[in-house]
Amino acid sequence: MDNLELFKILTKKIKEKDIISPKEMEIIDNNCEYLGISRILLMENAGKCVAEEVNKFKVELGEVPIFIFCGTGNNGGDGFAAARHLGNCSVILLGKEENIKTYEARENFKILKNLAEFGDISIKNVTHQNEILEILNEIENLDKAIIVDAMLGTGIRGELREPYKTVVEKLNEIKKKNDNIKIISVDVETGDLNADKVITFHKRKTINKENAIVKPIGIPKEAEYIVGWGDLKALSKRDPNSHKGENGKVLVIGGSKEFFGAPILTALAALKIADLVAVASVKDVVKKITNPELITYKLKGDYIGEKCIDKLIEISKKFDCIVLGNGLGVNEETKAFVNGFLERIGNKKVVIDADAIKVIEYEGFEFRENFIFTPHRREFEYMGINLDNLPSSTIVLKGRYDVIFNKNNVKINKTGNSGMTVGGTGDILCGIIGGLYAKNEAFLSACCGCFINGYAGDLLLKEKGYYYTPIDIIEKIPHVLKLFG
Ligand SMILES: NC(=O)C1=CN([C@@H]2O[C@H](COP(=O)(O)OP(=O)(O)OC[C@H]3O[C@@H](n4cnc5c(N)ncnc54)[C@H](O)[C@@H]3O)[C@@H](O)[C@H]2O)[C@@H](O)CC1
Ligand SMILES: [K+]
Numbered sequence: 001m002d003n004l005e006l007f008k009i010l011t012k013k014i015k016e017k018d019i020i021s022p023k024e025m026e027i028i029d030n031n032c033e034y035l036g037i038s039r040i041l042l043m044e045n046a047g048k049c050v051a052e053e054v055n056k057f058k059v060e061l062g063e064v065p066i067f068i069f070c071g072t073g074n075n076g077g078d079g080f081a082a083a084r085h086l087g088n089c090s091v092i093l094l095g096k097e098e099n100i101k102t103y104e105a106r107e108n109f110k111i112l113k114n115l116a117e118f119g120d121i122s123i124k125n126v127t128h129q130n131e132i133l134e135i136l137n138e139i140e141n142l143d144k145a146i147i148v149d150a151m152l153g154t155g156i157r158g159e160l161r162e163p164y165k166t167v168v169e170k171l172n173e174i175k176k177k178n179d180n181i182k183i184i185s186v187d188v189e190t191g192d193l194n195a196d197k198v199i200t201f202h203k204r205k206t207i208n209k210e211n212a213i214v215k216p217i218g219i220p221k222e223a224e225y226i227v228g229w230g231d232l233k234a235l236s237k238r239d240p241n242s243h244k245g246e247n248g249k250v251l252v253i254g255g256s257k258e259f260f261g262a263p264i265l266t267a268l269a270a271l272k273i274a275d276l277v278a279v280a281s282v283k284d285v286v287k288k289i290t291n292p293e294l295i296t297y298k299l300k301g302d303y304i305g306e307k308c309i310d311k312l313i314e315i316s317k318k319f320d321c322i323v324l325g326n327g328l329g330v331n332e333e334t335k336a337f338v339n340g341f342l343e344r345i346g347n348k349k350v351v352i353d354a355d356a357i358k359v360i361e362y363e364g365f366e367f368r369e370n371f372i373f374t375p376h377r378r379e380f381e382y383m384g385i386n387l388d389n390l391p392s393s394t395i396v397l398k399g400r401y402d403v404i405f406n407k408n409n410v411k412i413n414k415t416g417n418s419g420m421t422v423g424g425t426g427d428i429l430c431g432i433i434g435g436l437y438a439k440n441e442a443f444l445s446a447c448c449g450c451f452i453n454g455y456a457g458d459l460l461l462k463e464k465g466y467y468y469t470p471i472d473i474i475e476k477i478p479h480v481l482k483l484f485g
Contacts, residue, residue, distance in 0.1 A: 003377075003399040003412075010403070010410040011225060013387060021206045022154035022188075023234055028202065030230025032223045040104040043074065045217035046201050047081020047108075050186055053199050053213075054086055054146055057182045061144050067092060067135070068148040069167060071190075077105030078186045079150025080112050088120040092135060094151060094163050096127055132163055136170045144180040147171060149195060153187040154205060160191035168193045227404065227413040227447040232484040235448055236439050248274035248438030251319040252326065252431070253312060253341075254354075255285035256334070257302035259327030262354065262427045265470055266326045267294050269431025272477040274438050278319070280304075280312060285327070305333035309340045320438035321349040325356025326427045335359040342371075349437050353430040358382060367391030369406070372437060372446050374398065374430045394442045396433070398426060402450040409443050415454025417461050424470030429453045432477060455480045 001009075020028070033039060054066060066089035070076035076093070077100075083091045091112060093100075100106045116123045126132050139145055149171075151164050160168060168191045175181050175194055185195040188207055198212040202219045205212075238247055250270040254263035263279050271277040271293055278295035279285070286298045297315055299308045316322055322345070328334045338356045351372045352360075357379045371393040375383060380397050390407035397403045402413040433449030440448075456476035460468040 003397055003401045003403050006397065007225075007401065007403045007410065007412045009387060010390075010405050013390065014405070014408065014410050016221075016224075017203070019204045019206055022156075025154050025202070025205060027230040027234050028219060028223050030233055031226050031228035032219055032230075034228030034230060035220070035223055035226060037218070037220075037223070038104075039074070039102070040107060042201075042217050042219065043077050043081050043104050043108065046078040046186070046215075047083075048085050049201070049215040049217060050078060050082035050148060050150075050184065050199055051085035053184055053197060054082070054148060057146050057184070057196075061146070061180065061182065064144040064146055065142060066090065066146045066148065067139060069094060069151050071095070071151040071164065072099045072105070073101050073152065073155045074105055075150050075153030075155065075186055075188070076100070077102065077108050077150075078153070079148055080105065080108035082148060082150065082186070083112055083121055084108070084115065090122045090124065092124050092126055094126060094132070094167065097125060126163070129163065129166065132166060133170070136167065136174070139171075139181065140174050140177075142181070143178075145182070147181060147183045149183060149185040149190050149193055151190040154207075156188065156190070156207070164190055225411055227402075227411050227415075227451045229451075229484040231411075231444060231447045231451060232481070234444060235436065235485070237485075245275050248321070248435060249276040249319045250274045250278070250321050250323060250431075250434045250438050251316060252277065252279045252323045252434070253281070253304065254324065254326035254328050254356075255279070255281035256304065256327055256329035257282060257284045258329060260285040260288045261424065262327030264289060264291075264294075265424050265427040265474070266323055266353075266431035266434070268471075269428040269474050269477065270323065270435040271431075272474060273432065273435025273481070274320075277435075278315075280308075280315060301333075303329050303331060303333045304337050306336040306340055308337060309344065312341060313344050316345065316348055319348075321351065321434050323351045323353065323430050323434035325353040326430065328355040328359075330355050330358050335361075349442070351430050351434045351437060354379075354426065367393035369393060369442065372396065372433060372442050374426065374433065374446075376426065394446045396429075396446045396450060398429065398450075402454070404443065404446045404450060406443060411443075411447050413447065413450035413454060415451050416457050417454075419461055419466040419468060420454070420457045420473075422470065425453065425457070425473060428470055428473050452477060452480045 068079045070079035072095040183195040185198040200212040201217045252267045267279045280297035286296045338359045353374045369392040374396045376398045394406045404411045436445035456473045
């Protein structure tokens, strides 16, 4: 079974989510763009859906005035598109035209302005409280009307602020007095607006009430499965006021008398993302580390063995995430260490790679959700994962297509190229994942790690052909993060 076949099996075994968070929706929206589906196309479909629902109310109420309240985000953009599909309506933009935030919303607004010049769509740009109240008073005096709430959607954060607060309060008052004022919310009710209908796009959101009507807008299911720049945009942002160490501390445990390069590559990759990276290894490795940015912990012996467990458990307490396994060696000593260490590490975040994967005793092993495994095909087969009882741990099966999964999620990553088959790229991948995992959730970190590693390789392929090295990949990590962060 190749990676693509495994991916297909997993998409059938893992239940598709019917409710998603606004953050998950943003990842999907952005990954639609990654797949080549423009936002303006989705907005068009969203606008059309809303217009269809408004028309259903018109059947019930007859010809009535329609007011579309639009915010300056993409929820407002959906309102502009709906207005064009409807014709004969009043669009109320709550803010200044120059504050419309996105290209697609601005383009839709421009079209409306062209139509409004001579057609029957009217546009009111309101910025002052008294202008808003004037319109709301006008609505209050009507027998019937349809209101479209395209004020705020999945971008809503925290308590409702002005001018939306006044509009929502006043509309709720009006609605209470006159049930022939029908309100349709676009995607999400703005604050606690008492809408008659909520038309939500693609899937129900965690912030929707139960009665939201879900409408497809042309988002293919592949957009939920692909890893793209949408995942990267969802990573936690660096706080400009943060202090040293607050953006993640990673401890790499690996290396042996025979292998010294692997843990160093892992640590250098993690260092591009986390604030603080340390390597705990045997003396032969530690003496080769000349990079002053890396912290080192020297352990006794030629291999990291059982006798190191107490010390490493203690050191681990100072770090957010541990990357375990690179260059460790496969023998009785390292086997005893890895199994004993993982048993005692509790719920600390651990990325498990390479030799550590090979020495774990999987019989009765507990695949905890704080573990990420990064096997290649042979290691994956050795792990003997039961596809009928998927693990809580996140598994990254590396390959031409990386398959990332756990019992609740599955995704596929297609960045990367055959120049990346050289030794060391796997060590870099788990370093990147470790750096991200220090400050993010396991599944997102694993997905983003695969994307970043592969994309760095793709940039290098364009620049240098296949003549690049693992160190070149490490140097490209910040470029990828800057492109999509
Ligand atoms: N991204 C996409 O590809 C698509 C998005 N669509 C629409 O876009 C919406 C999301 O758009 P945006 O991300 O631009 O977000 P919103 O349109 O929900 O608005 C976000 C803006 O509102 C303001 N805001 C946030 N919280 C506030 C509060 N509590 N009080 C007052 N103002 C507040 C902020 O300035 C923020 O920029 C979706 O709900 C959906 O309606 C659709 O067009 C379909 C496609
Ligand atoms: K809304």
